[in-house]
Amino acid sequence: ETGVTQTPRHLVMGMTNKKSLKCEQHLGHNAMYWYKQSAKKPLELMFVYSLEERVENNSVPSRFSPECPNSSHLFLHLHTLQPEDSALYLCASSQESTDSDTQYFGPGTRLTVL
């Protein structure tokens, strides 16, 4: 595997379900991100992990719970979601440096909440 991978690619869940999204980066980076992409809206940053510590939580509802067990893996645990949470969820990683650090994205998980 190369780059940033995400599983599953598609997920349909009911409002009472619990599911998890998985992201793995094979780039040796030390920062990972979750974004939400909805139609006609810019990418919204949800969470940032740097060196496995959460450094950003952009007022995301508690029904989204991130987990970063190590620098290569990132999870997004989902429970009691709402239909408006249906979107493309993107994971990204970067290598922090004193210069600008480019973020590389995975293919995304298309989530549909019924």
Next chain:
Amino acid sequence: EDQVTQSPEALRLQEGESSSLNCSYTVSGLRGLFWYRQDPGKGPEFLFTLYSAGEEKEKERLKATLTKKESFLHITAPKPEDSATYLCAVQARQTGTASKLTFGTGTRLQVTL
């Protein structure tokens, strides 16, 4: 608050018809401006990073330029495979760890034969 505005929202070109996409931004000290390409149902693919006004970068039929207020993505003699949504994002100078990007809503480009 950092802001990014992209125009036009959608652009339809014929193959070989060159054009430019615009990205206007306001940021509290620019650390970097990024261009990404996104195909339907896929994640954004990194194209360029620009750091300072006057900088230019090229890749095949694409050329990105940067001024203090905006960036342009010039597409020369486009082909149908250039059809995609092009995203612009800015990163502000900041202390602390990890980068934060502010994205525009993108320009959806369609290139027809």
